Amino acid sequence: MNCCWVANIRGNTQVSNSAKSKRHMRRNAPTVIVIQHSTLARTTVVKLLEGELAGWNFIDMISTESLDKALGVEVRLIALDLAGRDVESTSLRDDLAAITARFPEAPITLLSGTDDVDIARQALKIGIRGFFSTSLPIDIALAGLRLVLAGGTFCPQLLGAVTNGLSGHNEHSSAKNEAEKSLDDRAQYLAIAEFTPREADVLAELQCGCSNKVIAGKLNLSGHTVKMHLQHIMRKLQAQNRTEVVARLVRRASSAHDASPN
Template sequence: MNDCWVAHNLGSTQVSDSAGTKRRRNAPTVIIIEHSTLARTTVVKLLERELAGWNLIDLSSTESLDRALGAEVRLIALDLAGRGVESASLRDDLAAITARFPEVPITLLSSTDDAIIARQALKIGIRGFFSTSLPIDIALAGLRLVLAGGTFFPQLLGAATNGSNGSNEHSPARNEAEKSLDERTQYLALAEFTPREADVLAELQSGCSNKVIAGKLNLSGHTVKMHLQHIMRKLQAQNRTEVVARLIQRAASGPDASPS
């Protein structure tokens, strides 16, 4: 059987499921659903280091989801497997997940960076879009962002401006809802912030750590912290997680929203 539990800290109290596999009692859990054994194993090995003490459940399909019932599931990562967001197969997988874990955030693993697909995924409630082209540190930062209650869609950060570069490749498929989402992206990136603060905020929305933001923007760590303090003050947030929450609230309310 390819599907398995991965348990950490083997000296701690464990329980077994009906198949005899083991997991740590009451430990937070992440489920990875990926049809490729190699890709699935690679993700698990990466998360073993990042989420020490967590249970990791890797499955080849949603058909094995019942094995995770009763676990403290905090996140489910599902392989897009080249499917469109509107495909019946993906909809069936999402329905199977939400039927068992209705409150758990779902992220997609994708081989493409297509902003149209990412935008569609965001509209149906997906909380993160992780493409195979992402650097590992960015992907891990995005994972932490979703676990903290945020959303991670780096493909959408430049969507609003990229749509006006003269390319009409996807224009027939763009509807009013998608255009509205672009406008919200512009608003969240620019309203009330200085240009440099907007740059830092964009990287923060992408899930970047302070060190990564400093490197990408050619700033010192101290300067990044200063900009983050200004951003938090303007959003009346106490930490990075609250910044994400404020942005989510304001995105839902649209450009006319005012700070709470």
């Protein structure tokens, strides 16, 4: 695993069996599944996420064969190791099928040791919601995580490649369409990245039209805590009410899109 990620983990990343046994599953808490064969890499990712998503459940496993142990909990994100595989590989397709069969609503992200643009592009085409390479700075990776949890798509590799390609003069219409979509993703990233993970959770539920009571139940929060997060969201967006929150977020994303380089 790239030292950029490992070096940012404070303390011992080797979790003992006794420590793992103390990690209790909160029945109604949102859950992240990390599927990674390497113990060090898997534990490193979990450590990062534990620091970012306080109060969440984390289930780490070597392969998709252990997915059934996560049944019955609210899985909000699945991080799957690409493990050097091609996106079209039977192994990866089988893993994705196994995940989708059990957790059809959970966004899937890929953890990759490469920044290959073609792989990233293919990943998005098959429905992957986030492509995280181990060369990403920690703050960017965590901001991308917040974006995915809020319902967006994160793939900086594809964004950079397509944006650079806009300066050419002979692009095909399909390439232009892909460029426009990538810039939309960039605008969404810029609009959502400033929110904390919990604020992003609340915002995602708010965009689905959920009431405070429903949001509190789904996120295992108190009604007071939900109101506090909503107040922070409204202050950041300079909004007066829930409807204006959604409207202003869309407006900011549109403004970021207009400001993007052509």
